[in-house]
Amino acid sequence: MDFDLDAGQRLLAEVARDYLAAKCPLEADSPPPPWSELAGLGWCEPGPDGADQAVLAEELGYGLCAGPWFTVGLALPAYRAAGMAPSGPKTLAWLDDRTRSLREAANGSGCELARQGGARLTGVKHAVPNAAEADAVVVTALGPDGVELVAADLDAPGVRIEPQDTVDGTRPLSTVRFDDVPVVGLVEGGETVLAEIRQRALTLLAAEAIGVGRRALDIAVGHASTRVQFGRPIGVHQAISHRLAEVYQRVQLGRSLVFRAAIAEDDNAAAMALVAAAEAAVFACEAAIQTLGGAGFGWDHPLHRLYRRAQAAARFEGSLTEHRVEIGAAVLAGTEWGTTDD
Numbered sequence: 001m002d003f004d005l006d007a008g009q010r011l012l013a014e015v016a017r018d019y020l021a022a023k024c025p026l027e028a029d030s031p032p033p034p035w036s037e038l039a040g041l042g043w044c045e046p047g048p049d050g051a052d053q054a055v056l057a058e059e060l061g062y063g064l065c066a067g068p069w070f071t072v073g074l075a076l077p078a079y080r081a082a083g084m085a086p087s088g089p090k091t092l093a094w095l096d097d098r099t100r101s102l103r104e105a106a107n108g109s110g111c112e113l114a115r116q117g118g119a120r121l122t123g124v125k126h127a128v129p130n131a132a133e134a135d136a137v138v139v140t141a142l143g144p145d146g147v148e149l150v151a152a153d154l155d156a157p158g159v160r161i162e163p164q165d166t167v168d169g170t171r172p173l174s175t176v177r178f179d180d181v182p183v184v185g186l187v188e189g190g191e192t193v194l195a196e197i198r199q200r201a202l203t204l205l206a207a208e209a210i211g212v213g214r215r216a217l218d219i220a221v222g223h224a225s226t227r228v229q230f231g232r233p234i235g236v237h238q239a240i241s242h243r244l245a246e247v248y249q250r251v252q253l254g255r256s257l258v259f260r261a262a263i264a265e266d267d268n269a270a271a272m273a274l275v276a277a278a279e280a281a282v283f284a285c286e287a288a289i290q291t292l293g294g295a296g297f298g299w300d301h302p303l304h305r306l307y308r309r310a311q312a313a314a315r316f317e318g319s320l321t322e323h324r325v326e327i328g329a330a331v332l333a334g335t336e337w338g339t340t341d342d
Contacts, residue, residue, distance in 0.1 A: 009055045016043075016056055020063030026215070026302045032067035035089040035133065044072045044089075050262035053200075054207040058258070061211025064305060066170035068130035070204060074197050075138040078149045081193045082186040090151075091134040092197065093125035093176055101317040102198035103326075105140045106147055106191040111178060113143035113150065119185055121152055121178045131161050131174040138186065139178070140194070149190045150183040157181070168312035170305060195267060201316070202270035203261045206277035209313040210258055212306050213251040213277070213284035219303065220244055220288035223295075240291055247287050250280035268330040271323045274313070278320060281310035 005013065019041070023033045038044055043056055053073070060069060068089045075090035094102055096110030111123030121141055128137065136153050152159065158179040166173045187193050221244060224235030235241055254277035261273040285307040289296035296303050314320055 005051075005055065009052060012052060013055050013059055016059035017062065020059060020065055024063060024065055026064055026305075029302070029305075032065055035068055035072070038067060038069055039087075043069060044076075050200075050203065050265055051259055054203060054258055054262040057204040057207035058211040058214075058255075061208030061309065062215045064170055064212070064215070064302075064309060068133045070171070070208070071129045071134065073204060074201055075136075077193055077196050077200065078138045078186045078190075079151070081149075084186070086136070086151075088135040089130070089133055091128055091130050091137050093128045093131075093137050093139045094194075095126045095128075096124060097126075099140065102194055102201060103317070106189075106194050109140045109142040109147055111139055111141040113141040113148060113183070114180075115144065119143075119150060119183050121150060121181045121183045123178055125176045125178075127164065127166075127173045128161075128176045129171055129173055131176055132163070132172060137176065139183070140190070141183075143188075145188065147190055148185060149187040149193060150185050152178065152181050152183045166312070167315070168308045170309060171312065199261075199265060199267050199270045202267075202274045203258065205313050205316055206254065206258045206261065206270070206273040209274070209277040209281040209310060210251060210255045212310050212313075213247070213254070213281040216281070216284040216288040216303065216306050216310075217244065217247050217251060220247070220284075220291040223288075223292050234291075243287050244291070247280070247284045250276075250283055254280040268327055271326050274316070275320050275323050275327070278310065278314040278316075282307070282314055285310050 024030045035044070068091065071091040072089055074092040079086045094105045098108050098110040099105050111121055111125065114120050114122070121139060123141070125139060131137065131154060134154055136151055138149055138151050141148055141150050154161065158181040160177040162175040162177070164173045164175055221235070224240050224244065225233055227234045254273065257273040257276045261269040285303060289303055289307065292301070292303065295301055
């Protein structure tokens with residue numbers, strides 16, 4: 001199977017990289033480009049090619065974009081399943097006291113849906129990404145006939161948004177409380193749509209992590225090539241060059257698994273991609289921090305923000321160990337992992 005980018009995808013990556021470098025340079029800690037600009041570029045539409053979306057996610061990770069692009073992508077499958085074409089930034093709320101992951105979201109919810117006088121939502125959701133930037137949220141809620149996906153306006157009476165502390169400050173999380181809030185029904189049951197959302201979430205997070213790892217590697221290689229000690233660049237020393245070579249190998253392996261998951265559109269392949277990519281990103285950031293020495297540990301250097309994004313990816317839906325358990329169970333059960341032509 002050929003995982004190399006085609007000419008169109010290489011052009012998309014180049015355009016996205018140049019745009020993000022101008023709009024949100026890593027060194028300046030600039031605010032993200034507004035959602036309207038990203039939408040105007042066509043980045044917020046669910047493209048027909050999962051590989052194209054992975055290309056964008058990788059470049060957004062490389063640029064450490066703090067905008068709501070990722071969460072818009074998670075909410076769109078629910079609107080698409082309902083035959084709706086939403087406008088404006090959306091987000092997704094699925095975690096609560098009864099549900100710890102998207103995999104569990106189809107089995108229950110801490111938010112209750114009542115239908116007296118129209119559909120109305122009551123409950124609390126935690127770790128809702130980019131809630132402050134979004135105008136609406138897709139919520140998993142327990143109705144009379146099971147779990148449903150509904151949409152609520154975030155400026156509606158009865159909605160309260162409370163910021164949460166988070167490892168990754170570039171992707172803010174919030175607790176959102178709903179008190180008898182009117183909602184629009186999107187999908188009843190929702191198991192198929194939630195499975196699609198989860199596969200998409202794992203794959204795009206993995207692609208973002210690869211972008212983070214690439215950026216950390218570029219920073220480390222740039223420093224090792226120019227920092228001179230005893231008359232020689234520090235990159236000539238094996239302790240540094242071999243470690244950075246291992247970073248490159250891990251990032252490239254993770255990248256192959258990301259595009260495998262994007263093409264296969266399979267839950268287990270997506271989990272495998274996230275494990276490899278998040279580990280590669282964390283390893284790349286740690287290697288870069290060590291390569292830069294004291295400068296890498298300072299708050300003034302942007303490496304700590306890359307490291308935080310990598311750590312956040314590694315903690316999505318629990319730990320990477322939990323994803324490994326999921327992958328192992330699928331292998332032992334003989335689950336087919338999505339097939340594609342060689």
